[in-house]
Amino acid sequence: MSSPQQTTLSAGDVTFVVVFESAVLDNLDEEQRRAAAWPGGPLLVLAGAGTGKTSTLVARTSWLRGQGMDPGRILLLTFTRRAADEMLSRITAAPGLASATRVRGGTFHAIAHRVIRQHAEAFSLPPRFTVIDPGDVTDLLDVLRGNHGLISTERRTPRAAVCADIYTRCVNTQLPVTDVVRAGFPWCTSFSVQLAEMFRAYVAHKRGHGLVDFDDLLLLWRAALADGAAGPVLRGMFDAVLVDEYQDVNAVQADIVRLLRPDGAGLTCVGDDAQAIYGFRGADPGHLRRLRADFPGLTVVRLSRNYRSRPNVLRLANVIRPQSPGLELELTASRTSGQRPALVRCYDEATQAREICARVLAARESGMDLRDQAVLVRSAHHSDVLEVELSARGIPYVKYGGLRFTEAAHVRDFLAALRVITNPADDIAWFRVLRLHDGIGPVHARRISDALRLTEPAPLARRNEAVAAAPARSREALAATLDRLADAALLAGTAEQAAAVLAAIDGPLRARYADAAARIADLQRLTDAAASRPSLHDALVELALDPPVSASDLAGPPRLDEDYLVISTIHSAKGLEWPVVHLPHLIDGAVPSDMALATPDGLDEERRLFYVAVTRARDQLYLYAPLRLHHHRLARDDRHSLGQITRFLDAAAIAACHPIDATPPPPVIPRSGPLTAQIDAALDTLWSG
DNA sequence: GGTAACTGGGTTTTT
DNA sequence: CCCAGTTACC
Numbered sequence: 001m002s003s004p005q006q007t008t009l010s011a012g013d014v015t016f017v018v019v020f021e022s023a024v025l026d027n028l029d030e031e032q033r034r035a036a037a038w039p040g041g042p043l044l045v046l047a048g049a050g051t052g053k054t055s056t057l058v059a060r061t062s063w064l065r066g067q068g069m070d071p072g073r074i075l076l077l078t079f080t081r082r083a084a085d086e087m088l089s090r091i092t093a094a095p096g097l098a099s100a101t102r103v104r105g106g107t108f109h110a111i112a113h114r115v116i117r118q119h120a121e122a123f124s125l126p127p128r129f130t131v132i133d134p135g136d137v138t139d140l141l142d143v144l145r146g147n148h149g150l151i152s153t154e155r156r157t158p159r160a161a162v163c164a165d166i167y168t169r170c171v172n173t174q175l176p177v178t179d180v181v182r183a184g185f186p187w188c189t190s191f192s193v194q195l196a197e198m199f200r201a202y203v204a205h206k207r208g209h210g211l212v213d214f215d216d217l218l219l220l221w222r223a224a225l226a227d228g229a230a231g232p233v234l235r236g237m238f239d240a241v242l243v244d245e246y247q248d249v250n251a252v253q254a255d256i257v258r259l260l261r262p263d264g265a266g267l268t269c270v271g272d273d274a275q276a277i278y279g280f281r282g283a284d285p286g287h288l289r290r291l292r293a294d295f296p297g298l299t300v301v302r303l304s305r306n307y308r309s310r311p312n313v314l315r316l317a318n319v320i321r322p323q324s325p326g327l328e329l330e331l332t333a334s335r336t337s338g339q340r341p342a343l344v345r346c347y348d349e350a351t352q353a354r355e356i357c358a359r360v361l362a363a364r365e366s367g368m369d370l371r372d373q374a375v376l377v378r379s380a381h382h383s384d385v386l387e388v389e390l391s392a393r394g395i396p397y398v399k400y401g402g403l404r405f406t407e408a409a410h411v412r413d414f415l416a417a418l419r420v421i422t423n424p425a426d427d428i429a430w431f432r433v434l435r436l437h438d439g440i441g442p443v444h445a446r447r448i449s450d451a452l453r454l455t456e457p458a459p460l461a462r463r464n465e466a467v468a469a470a471p472a473r474s475r476e477a478l479a480a481t482l483d484r485l486a487d488a489a490l491l492a493g494t495a496e497q498a499a500a501v502l503a504a505i506d507g508p509l510r511a512r513y514a515d516a517a518a519r520i521a522d523l524q525r526l527t528d529a530a531a532s533r534p535s536l537h538d539a540l541v542e543l544a545l546d547p548p549v550s551a552s553d554l555a556g557p558p559r560l561d562e563d564y565l566v567i568s569t570i571h572s573a574k575g576l577e578w579p580v581v582h583l584p585h586l587i588d589g590a591v592p593s594d595m596a597l598a599t600p601d602g603l604d605e606e607r608r609l610f611y612v613a614v615t616r617a618r619d620q621l622y623l624y625a626p627l628r629l630h631h632h633r634l635a636r637d638d639r640h641s642l643g644q645i646t647r648f649l650d651a652a653a654i655a656a657c658h659p660i661d662a663t664p665p666p667p668v669i670p671r672s673g674p675l676t677a678q679i680d681a682a683l684d685t686l687w688s689g
Numbered sequence: 690g691g692t693a694a695c696t697g698g699g700t701t702t703t704t
Numbered sequence: 705c706c707c708a709g710t711t712a713c714c
Binding site: 110280439442593609 | 691692704
């Protein structure tokens, strides 16, 4: 490492710049410094797991600032809100960035929304458009499905959620339905025509009701950037664009990046194609691999020095890391020693749960907090058995990934009621609010919303006609709700409106849910959280794009004295690290998931997922291989030897581990004869006495 | 005709 | 545990 201080003393009239650089680049290694202070563009930083990618990106923004760039003209794009928040807060804290102007940053979707919101009319959207989440998309497609021959008792038809998957895959890969269905949903090939028609109707419906889905946010931003008039203005807002996790961009996002920086000047992409795990939603690491072709002047800087994990963990990581031509990377350790990852063979899932608990408690006995340990699973239900065992032993845990707070029925009811106020044309929201009332099902809900004439101004003014369309026994409750919603719409202030909307549906909620009091308490917290937003629209968009993981999330950060084990899906664990990581279910069908085995691409992604999981561990990694799973009789006899339990643990991977045999299976009780015959004979003596 | 209550089969990952 | 399909009730 060169010494920036010495350079400073001998540098004459460039002293200021060098001093500044030394402050900004001081704590970086050679590779990181080269990336952070790369003078030209376009730049690809190929950053292996745990190599200080975030610090490097933060340093690069500081360095750009030091070169005289206005921070307000630097755009930072990420995939998660968490990543955006973390980076922006570290940028603010970095030296030289105390200025009032701040670096712009956020997720692709959030930035797209910001652009669209400011120029809604230019996008021919009503000013109070609604951003609908994937759950709403599914609800809407479920209604449309009936009109397009996609409900049948004769043949198995794709369900609404599958239709939504296909739709979003088409948009995000920019491939026609037939291709997407053939490649990813082969059992739906005979429905391609119906699906295509339904998608056309779906798009028309969104446009007619002021609805914008997640995919639309990206499409609209891309369209604006490609527009002859708007494009240059939007492009001209930024001098530098930095994209995090570039391996996770989809076709639309890759277009957006190219449109933002057509010649690559000022473009920095950071990513690692071995960590691409979002193919199922249209992301493709091919976009990262093609960057050289997109930008002929591209410089690739590799970050390979790992600051996170012990060498023994990295040895396994390097064995399983998939390499792609021209972008090879091998992690080198900066920390010392450590134990080899343990490969724990377990007889069954219950044994696996006991083994995990035993190791978690042992680590705690040796002074490690529970929160220093994580269990990472491929799919949310893989921790079901473990959760029972943890509860039985009184080990507190928090689970990330899987069901989110905003997917709970009562939360969706409330959000729908809020949306009715912000965008009265939002008929999916109306549908949900109406159906909340006892006696109103799909047919009456349709009739009532027809009576409201949602696409015309002020539907609530026609609420008397709407009540008349309801069945007699529902009229009183419906009239009360509609009156209160109409009043709520007139209020000023986010907090007041949210509280009034909650009061409006209080009655129907209590009638619907047995545990209504607890649910309403949840919603109360939601109104408190929404109150700090400038408008209901903003609160709703934020909730859609970054839904709280649980109701407790809304109550602020957990208390510091609370200690709990973390259970997380591997997807949600991306970018995080723990001293101890437990990785259960390493058996074909679970890791890799049997859902992904149909295509070679799917299997490749599973391998990258495994790589992401392994590289989360700082000190100790435990791999668990249950030899048989409950409903899932995969275990072949040869798996009882340390052969291939999962296809990801080949000979080289196993050699990097320390094999352990867990508690042996329960003994088989020898049978001396048919026991029922014995007791039956004994019982028989009772009847003959 | 329309809704609610019941039952049986199936479950990846998420901005 | 959630959703689709079926049946029973208004």
